[in-house]
Amino acid sequence: MVNHRTRLRSLFRLLAGAQMFIAAWGCAQTISLPQSPQVGAKNRVVSLTLHAVNENGKDAFAFEGKTVAPVIRASPGDVLKITYINDLPAKSPESCAINPCMEMTNLHFHGLSVSPGAPQDDVLTMLAKPGQTLHYSVRIPRDHPPGLFWYHTHPHGESHRQVLDGMSGAIVIEGMERYVPEVKGLRERVLVVRGRSIEHDPNAHTLRRDVDIPAHACGGEAEAVEEIFTVNGALRPPIEIAPEERQFWRIVNASADRYLNLQLAGQTFEIVALDGMPLAFHDPKNPTRTADHLLVAPAGRVEAIVTGPSPGAHVSLRTLCVDTGRDGDPNPEMVLADLVPPSSSQSGTDQASEQARAIDSRPPLYKPVNLASLEKTKLNFTVTFTEDKNGFYINGRKFAMDESPMTSARVGTYEHWRIVNRTAELHPFHIHQVHFLAYAENGVQVPHPVWLDTVNVPYDGSVDVILDFTNPIIKGMSVFHCHLLNHEDKGMMAKILFK
Ligand SMILES: [Cu+2]
Structure with a gap:
């Protein structure tokens, strides 16, 4: 019996060893870090065609015949001309937050300081059904800061499914040097x-x-x-x-x-x-x-x-x-x-x-702000996140595509907002096109306030932000929402009019 157990134990050890060998072999077989194709500008225009497809039961972007999301590289002053073709099947093999999936799709250019109006960073009126095509022409302002941005799909009710499946890609605005x-x-x-x-x-x-x-x-x-x-x-x-x-x-x-x-x-x-x-x-x-x-x-x-x-x-x-x-x-x-x-x-x-990297030799632009004076301004607006078994809410309202804006902001101003989280989980707050200075958490000044477009809001807590609405091209109807996309799909989004 003891012998039998010992033999079994050595067999297990042998199997575990073999498994480790297979795992190590698996690691060795892992190809190097995959590199996505990069698309840059020609004559100040970045031109590409993207398809939305369903492959092996998952939604994906397809580019030049491969299911891959290219890295888009642009310089300030360039135009992104993107033809986006919805080749998703009319009937989805998957499930969405708001069922059934409609297989609608569109693009959001997350973080870019560009116009929220069609044919630019518009997720409200630009929506393609299967078989339809969207034509984006997004102007990157000449004074746009350099950095890493990203594009992802944003059809209300099915954003979570599409982004979880991998419908996302990087955008680099050149000039960090x-x-x-x-x-x-x-x-x-x-x-x-x-x-x-x-x-x-x-x-x-x-x-x-x-x-x-x-x-x-x-x-x-x-x-x-x-x-x-x-x-x-x-x-x-x-x-x-x-x-x-x-x-x-x-x-x-x-x-x-x-x-x-x-x-x-x-x-x-x-x-x-x-x-x-x-x-x-x-x-x-x-x-x-x-x-x-x-x-x-x-x-x-x-x-x-x-x-x-x-x-x-x-x-x-x-x-x-x-x-x-x-x-x-x-x-x-x-x-x-x-x-x-x-x-x-x-x-x-x-x-x-x-x-593929373009070097930008222009002098840097700076925009120092007087934090002390901005913080003293009165609170312009409060966003309160709540949830229950029926959905997710901002200020007690569940988003609907046809609803009127929850708030408006005058172009040319800064506003002071508080984001309050009255739930037992974290929510990341995001507003389209606009950056904000997140300077206090739970009413306490943070040690290194930074400018962001998405900020974590602690559960049962709050974040204070100063939003920069001074860019004259950011004008029109837009949205802010929770960036846990299943929450956004289930209602945690609202419209804002930049006027
Ligand atoms: Cu959330």
């Missing part, structure tokens, strides 16, 4: 982090183990882990970086509903820009800031210089546990990517991405 000259000489990496549902995946257990999700629960959430993260579409890819090499990483949290709390154990992020806004733009004396970890809300971006770990050190890009609250979704710690020393085979793709 005008604010932080060092980035000009650095290898750049655009990292699009997406959520991948494992809710109905038969390999969920293995996938959770592959990304090192700890067995113990994280935060107060009651539900099981339903999503893991991918980077440029790959699960836990290697990122090549030599010891002491400095690289410029541009990371977008393109997940539909999950937070990132980024960390490179033992290393720091030298932050250059947040939400597509160079820190120097409003604070020329402090163009970078160092952090050892950083919360990036769904839809948020961080652009930072990272340094390769010393030889032999095993460092991973990971997200730490985020406690999303009693009613929130589990958002556990996991590994996003592994930092590995360069092999010669990867250098070719990096050279290609270098060539």
